Amino acid sequence: MEKRVVGRFTALAAGAVVARAGYAALRRARPGGSALWERTNFAGRAVDLYAGPAVVAGAVAGAAAATSGPDRRAAVLAVLAAGACGAYDDVAGAGDPRSGFRAHLSALRDGELTSGAVKLIGISAAGLVAGALLEERAVDKALAGVVIAGAAHLVNLVDVRPGRAAAAVLALGAPGLLKGAVAAAPMGAVAAVLPEDLDGRTMIGDTGAHALGAALGVAVVAGNGRAGLLAHAAGLVLAAAYGDKVTALARGAKSARHA
Template sequence: MNNYILYIVLFLVGLIGTYAIIPLFKNLLINSNVVRPNYKKDMIPVSMGIVFLPMIIINSIILIYFTKDPRNLLYVFVFIFGMISMFFAGILDDIIGNRDVSGLKGHFKSLFKGNLTTGGFKAVFGGFIGILISLSISKSIPNIIINTLIIALSTNLMNLLDLRPGRAIKVYLVIIISIFVTLTGYIKVLPLLILPNVLAYFNFDLKAKAMMGDTGSNVLGISIGILMVFGYSFNIRIIWLVFLILIHLLTEKYSLTKIIENNKILNFIDKLGR
């Protein structure tokens, strides 16, 4: 199949399929009492990131069917593995997580005191997932360290942003579309396993009809991290890693929401569409 036709098929299947199943999963979460107050204290479904998963798998089936080079299957399966792994870590945090501890520093301090939080589990688990993925594409120690940090911190980046309706997805769309445009070779198709799904769900998040929760933000974050280590040079990965470290250090000390609210341009973009 022609690459552009395949891209269109994956995009439409992901977009239409995800849009169709959103009401089903929203009702499932409400009926199961998987709801939580949002920043306005309205009770809405959480873990709606679950809607990303079905079409990731269905589109992967389509992609694998048309993948002729067996070596490219590694990229597909590693990408799927990473997203599904962090999906389950996220849904665990959404359902049984304790909100008394926040931030990577807080979760690790709690862990060192012998108290495991779901956030601490997610951070450690995400780190090991990062190591596993890094080892699958490189045996160079510097690359393993850099790639592991990129995957782990990219995953947490979306968690840092997912504090207001639509905020994380707005940033995600800017990043993932930039990645799609600049990637080359076979891996250029991989963003289409998740991008149309997110677009279909975007308005529900933006209008505060549901929260994707860590279930969704983890999937978005790790998809960025994996694509960064798959498709970019050492120098670009270093630049991205420096950005990730700086944003994490910043948010450990200052409120990202207050920073955005105090900047007219950022605040306008943040509230756009709500």
């Protein structure tokens, strides 16, 4: 029991320390120039994206420090891959009005590979690979892949206002602390940048939201059997479908207002 508690604390602490240090270093260095990192939020305020790569680094550090074997490999792979796909969308997808699975898949059918489609394909593939590292049977590998990719999408789906994605990570990760250290890593990482996120000075963006969600997905897989995986997979698919519907309705309403 004591060893497991130490592992969770280690993951929390490592995630927080590395994320905080990474955020501070990026703000000082501003690699590529400030324009690369600046966005306008829902309220029209300028915010930076430094928190995104910082929480990716924190989540990886926390998982590497407190886990081992398949859990560590799956967590590191899922976080890095989801973070990279999210970072590509943060940069290449800036200004693209399309959102939701339907819009990007529709563009793909028309021969256009959008940044959102790259993100969808890349994170799904990473989820399946990470799931294969964690499970032995084919059906469990597939369910694990859905859970990891679905969790990555869910956290990004709620990232519409300051602090919401961070709050989701902390709330969704809390039950995972009872089962292992994997969930502690993203919780520590996002807690480190929470004050600036809530204040509207920074945002984790697609980079951080997808990476943190993927880490939570790995924690769910590591702590559940087939029944739990099936329940989580079903819930995440329903959440994704509902979110896509809401996005489509909002996009339609916005188009009608500007018609």
